[in-house]
Amino acid sequence: MAFFLSSLTNKLPMIISMILLLLMSLFDCELAVATTGSGCDRRCGDIDIPYPFGTSEGCYLANDTYREENFLLTCTNDSMLSWDKVIRNDSILISQINVSAGHVKTLFPNIAENCYNESGQTLETTAGSFVVSTTENKFTVLGCDTYGQMSHIQNNMTFYSACTSYCASETNVKDGKCDGLGCCQVPISQNTQRVDNSVLSYYNHTKVFNFNPCGYAFIADTSVYKFSTKHLKKMPTMEERPIVLEWAISNKTCREAEKDTQTFACIGQNTVCLDVENGVGYRCICSDGYNGNPYLDGCKDTNECNDPKLNECVKICKDRNGGYECSCPWGYHGNGRKSGTGCSRAFPLVAIIVLSTAIGITSLFMVLIWVYHLVNKRNLKKLREKFFQKNGGFMLRNQLSSSQGSSSSETVQIFTAVELEEATDRYSKANILGEGGFGTVYKGVLPNKKVVAVKVSKNMQRGQVEQFMSGEKKGQVEEFINEVIILSQVNHRHIVKLLGCCLETEVPLLVYEYISNGTLHDHIHSKNDKTSSHLMSWENRFRIASETANAISYLHSSASIPIIHRDIKSTNILLDEKYVAKVSDFGASRLVSIDTMELSTMVQGTLGYLDPEYLQTSQLTDKSDVYSFGVILAELLTGRSVLRFDCEDQKDKNLATYFLSALKNNRLAEILEDNILKEESFDRIKEVANVTKMCLRVRGEDRPSMKEVAMELEGLRLSGKHPWMKDDNEETECLIDVTLETSNSYEFGDKRTIEMGYHSTQKQIGYPTSMGR
Incomplete structure (x- = not known):
């Protein structure tokens, strides 16, 4: 050896x-x-x-x-x-x-060995150098006390690679794992021209001699060599550790070699020349889908259909030049490949016919739906144009154009039906802010992120609509447009602002500013609301009452054309984020001439707030709003609902009669909200109660005007007293009992009504004029 x-x-x-x-x-x-x-x-x-x-x-x-x-x-x-x-x-x-x-697998004794014998001598040998494949081989070191080093030359420069393997006992080592315990490996660099292997032991294997007397370093094909614990006692044979060598043709590149057709080694059209990556020179290979010897007789098309190893087809295989094609026979479907969907049996012929017929009918049905949708969309567009014209859209547009630069042209906006549908998410139920007798109010967000409230009025009866659309009441359209412009000019900090309208619907839609903090009714009667508890202090109640009175007074006496609200109630008084009062819901309001004292109309309003004189005579005056405001004052003072049906005494069911009866019998302190007397003197509260009593007088002519009420409340806030306020001892006139009969034919107001506001949540009713006194 x-x-x-x-x-x-x-x-x-x-x-x-x-x-x-x-x-x-x-x-x-x-x-x-x-x-x-x-x-x-x-x-x-x-x-x-x-x-x-x-x-x-x-x-x-x-x-x-x-x-x-x-x-x-x-x-x-x-x-x-x-x-x-x-x-x-x-x-x-x-x-x-x-x-x-371009590989040759060889058996060559390229191993460096370091062993310890009984005499203590060390035997070393270094294997020769050669050109190896850098992709197929690795430098491998075996031993439990072994350091292996590989030196290789590139461009006349020497480089070193090394690794160390350790193990304390055979139990630490596992077959097949070359991770540093008994075995380690490092890759070999490209373009290596010479390799020398060397190996040494730190302790001459004396500590592990019983199971690892030697250490080895060699280069081996990693696809063949597999580490085994037996190699720690006996080095692997050449068959167990072959080396892959690389070769090339000539020392020229493909581009250089192709110039000399006599010596160029690649034969045939389907042969590809490749420059070698490890070293210099070139080699020849066949194109994809072709086989043969590119150096001898060229490359020919491979018939993959005849080779089960190459053919993936499960049914039909057709050879193609440079490849093949899989398909399925009639009655099957799929791509025909094993690695794909294969071939599955399709439906029977009858099923195919039925399916084809169903597909055809479905397609025809879809086309009809599309045509119907297209026609319906065109008809809807025409209908919206018709509504726009009949509702006075062109008239309003002309008036806005002729008044450019005025406040109306700056504030009133004509919206399209599509704009409002998108703003309200197609009038989603989730966006409903309130519902009442005159319509539903939706929250909407315009493209400029401005939040608005959209009032969708309930449709008029069919006969009224036809009469209105037929042009028999053309003056009504002109009056409506004029009223929209007038109402848009109502600019008061305690009145909800009209922003614009949409005239493309059967009944015009109105758009208002959005008030975010609910209604006064919610805050009075929601006992568990912490915010309401804070809001409903005496000072807040008094301030809201004064702000509401100022707003109604403005409508009666300061607007360009006096406006009677006709539905004053706590649900129509909104509160913004700072709890400032905003009067809303002008769904039953009427514009009246300055010299008009009374107006005969269809009786409209909300039970509990309705003026009994108006209920009897159908004669609407500004004093009707005064009465309704008096009910709100009573509601603020008592915290009681305007109608209660759980009372045994008939008079106690109505808040107005209940309040007046308590005043008459000197029981005011008994009916007040619990926390009011804690916050305010009884004398001042009694003064407000007297204002309430005067607003609730049965005869309208005996009631003060809203301007006087507003001035009195403002004076009380400043601890002053108005001259007309006096504590007369006259017995308060009894309210007229009116038996209300439910009817399914209630009307919802004159067709000229301008709907300003929202949050009308209590039931609205209408009484025919025949019920007058």
């Missing part, structure tokens, strides 16, 4: 030189393309010998510059294939040749 190692070590320099000449020296001279006769042997035992390699003259690729032995191999006893004469009298055994990859 020692003699063999010594002999091998002496020959290493020559071995290194010969392998470099064989594999890395690329040819500068012309290549003589050999002819291959029928007598060429292409197998040696179980090993194929493809061209450009061969075992006899004329069977391998030869050249005039380097030795013919570059591709000349020797087959010994028809079983051992080797490169003979390449390394003097030594042979490199070959186990496999791969033409397309």
Whole structure:
């Protein structure tokens, strides 16, 4: 053994030189393309010998510059294939040749060994250098006390790679794992021209001698070599650790070699020339879908259909030039490939006919729906244009154009039906702010992010609509437009602002500013609301009452045309984020001439707030709003609902009669909200109660005007007293009992009503004028 190692070590320099000449020296001279006769042997035992390699003259690729032995191999006893004469009298055994990859798998004793014997001597040997494949091989070190080093030369510069393997016992080591316990590996760099392996032991293996007497360092094909614990006692054989060598044709690139057609080694149109990545030179391969020897007879189309390893088709395979195609027979569906959907049996013919018929009918139905939608959309557009014209849209637009620069042109906006549908999410239920007898109010967000309230009025009866749309009351349209402009000019900090309207619907939609904090009714009667508890202090109640009185007074006496609200109630008084009062819901309001004292109309309003004189006579005056405001004052003072049906005494069911009865019997302190007397003196509260009593007088002419009420409340806030306020001892006139009969034919106000505001949540009713006194 020692003699063999010594002999091998002496020959290493020559071995290194010969392998470099064989594999890395690329040819500068012309290549003589050999002819291959029928007598060429292409197998040696179980090993194929493809061209450009061969075992006899004329069977391998030869050249005039380097030795013919570059591709000349020797087959010994028809079983051992080797490169003979390449390394003097030594042979490199070959186990496999791969033409397309340019690889030759060899069995070569390239191992560095370090062992400890009983005499304590260390034996070392260093394997020779050669050109190896950097993608197929790795530098491997075995041992439990071993340091392995690999030196390699690139461009006349030497580089080193190394790794160390440790293990304390055999139990730490696992077969197949080369992770540093008993075995470690490092990759090999590209373009390496020479490799030298060396190995040493830190403790001469004395600590692990019983199971690991030696350490080894070698280069091996990682697809073949698998680490085993037995290799710690005995080095692996050459068959267990083959090396993959790389070769190339010539020392030219493909571009350079293609210029000389006589020496260019790649044959045929379907052959591809590739520059080698590891070293210099080129190799030839077949294009995808073709096979054969690119150096001998060129590449031919591969019939994948005849090769079960290449053919993925499950049913029908058709060979194509450079590939193949899979398909399914009639009655099946799929892509026909094993790796795809394969071929599955389709529906029977009857099912196909039924399915096709269903698809056709469905398609026709979809086309009809599309046509219907298109026609309906066009008709809707025409209908909206008709409504816009009938509702006075052009008239309003002309008036706004003629008054450019005025406040109305700056505030009134004409919205389209589509704009309001998008703003309210197509009038989603989630956006409903309030519902009442005159319509529903929705929260909307305009494209400019401005939040608004959209009032959708309930439709008029069919006959009224037809009469209105037929033009029999053309003056009504003009009056409506004028009223919209007038109401848009109502600009008071305690009145909800009209922003614009939409005239493309059967009944016009009105758009108002959005008030965010609910209604006065909610805050009075929501006992569990912490915010309401804070809001409903005496000072807040008094302030809200004064602000509301100012707003109604403005409508009666300061607006360009006096406006009677006709539905004053706590649900129509909104509160903003700072709890400032805003009068809203002008769904039953009427514009009246300054010189008009009374107006005969359909009785409208809300039970509990309705003026009894108006209920009897149908004669609407501004004093009707005064009465309704008096009910709100009573509601603020008592915290009681305007109608209660759980009372035994008939008079106690109505808040107005209940309040007046308490005043008459000196029981005011008993009916007040609990916390009011804690916050305010009884005398001042009694003064407000007297204002309430005067507003609730049965005869309208005996009631003060809203302007007087507003001034009195403001005076009381400043601890003053108005001259007309006096505590007369007259017995308060009894309220007129009116039996209210429910009817399914209630009307919702005159068609000229301008709806300003929202949050009308109590039931609205209308009484015919025939019920008058």
